[in-house]
Amino acid sequence: xxxPSLKIPSNPKYLRLIRAVVSTIGQMxxxxxxxxxxxxxxxxxxxxxxxxxxxxxxxxxxxxxQFNYSNDFFEVIIEDFGKxxxxxxxxxxxxxxxxxxxxxxxxxxxxxxxxxxxxTMENGNRLKLLRYKKKDENRNG
Amino acid sequence: xxxxxxxxxxxxxxxxxxxxxLETSPELRxxxxxxxxxxxxxxxxxxxxxSYVDSSGIATLVEALKLIKGYNGxxxxxxxxxxxxxxxxxxxxxxVFEIYTDASSCG
Numbered sequence: 001x002x003x004p005s006l007k008i009p010s011n012p013k014y015l016r017l018i019r020a021v022v023s024t025i026g027q028m029x030x031x032x033x034x035x036x037x038x039x040x041x042x043x044x045x046x047x048x049x050x051x052x053x054x055x056x057x058x059x060x061x062x063x064x065x066q067f068n069y070s071n072d073f074f075e076v077i078i079e080d081f082g083k084x085x086x087x088x089x090x091x092x093x094x095x096x097x098x099x100x101x102x103x104x105x106x107x108x109x110x111x112x113x114x115x116x117x118x119x120t121m122e123n124g125n126r127l128k129l130l131r132y133k134k135k136d137e138n139r140n141g
Numbered sequence: 142x143x144x145x146x147x148x149x150x151x152x153x154x155x156x157x158x159x160x161x162x163l164e165t166s167p168e169l170r171x172x173x174x175x176x177x178x179x180x181x182x183x184x185x186x187x188x189x190x191x192s193y194v195d196s197s198g199i200a201t202l203v204e205a206l207k208l209i210k211g212y213n214g215x216x217x218x219x220x221x222x223x224x225x226x227x228x229x230x231x232x233x234x235x236x237v238f239e240i241y242t243d244a245s246s247c248g
Binding site: 012013015016019037041044045048051052095096098099100101103104106107110 | 160162163164193195196197199200203204206207224228231232233234237
């Protein structure tokens with residue numbers, strides 16, 4: 001089986017396309033509507049981080065997304081070829097504080113059970129996001 | 142995203158429609174800052190026609206709130222859709238902002 005994938009420019013105007021694709025594949029994998037909303041936002045946040053931090057707002061670079069799913073899980077692998085993520089990338093700031101940033105990682109962690117940063121990439125970053133399907137989610141996918 | 146701003150009560154109302162994300166939140170920031178620099182008070186933001194807000198949109202609102210508080214003004218958020226208010230709740234920001242179900246219910 002060939003898994004769906006998407007290669008897009010690192011331009012914020014393509015975030016809408018990413019959300020549409022995540023939503024569609026989420027439906028195909030039989031995620032619930034609430035789960036689709038969460039994973040769509042989380043993938044948007046991960047790509048936003050790539051545009052802002054890995055590519056420092058250079059809108060002409062590449063972001064590659066790969067999707068894998070089964071009856072049990074929904075996985076998104078996101079690759080870029082920009083600056084390596086800082087070691088503290090996964091350190092969330094406390095929730096509930098009034099600040100003008102740092103919310104994205106909380107929203108990614110809410111949607112996905114496992115965040116795996118692949119340190120073996122020679123150039124750029126590869127982030128694997130894995131969500132286990134909940135018991136009450138439709139399993140017709 | 143579209144922005145339409147009108148006079149409302151003693152201040153202004155900023156009516157938003159569409160998605161607020163990394164592409165569009167700078168436009169919202171520019172709009173809000175333009176009124177904040179004039180110390181407009183209060184500023185209402187109507188979300189009734191908003192379908193999506195990401196963390197860049199949330200951060201824009203938090204920044205605006207901080208600046209408005211600087212002159213003892215108020216930022217009132219109106220008609221936030223369920224899918225978006227759920228994000229405010231998750232981030233524990235629902236009590237940070239003044240949130241109203243519709244324009245007629247806010248002072």
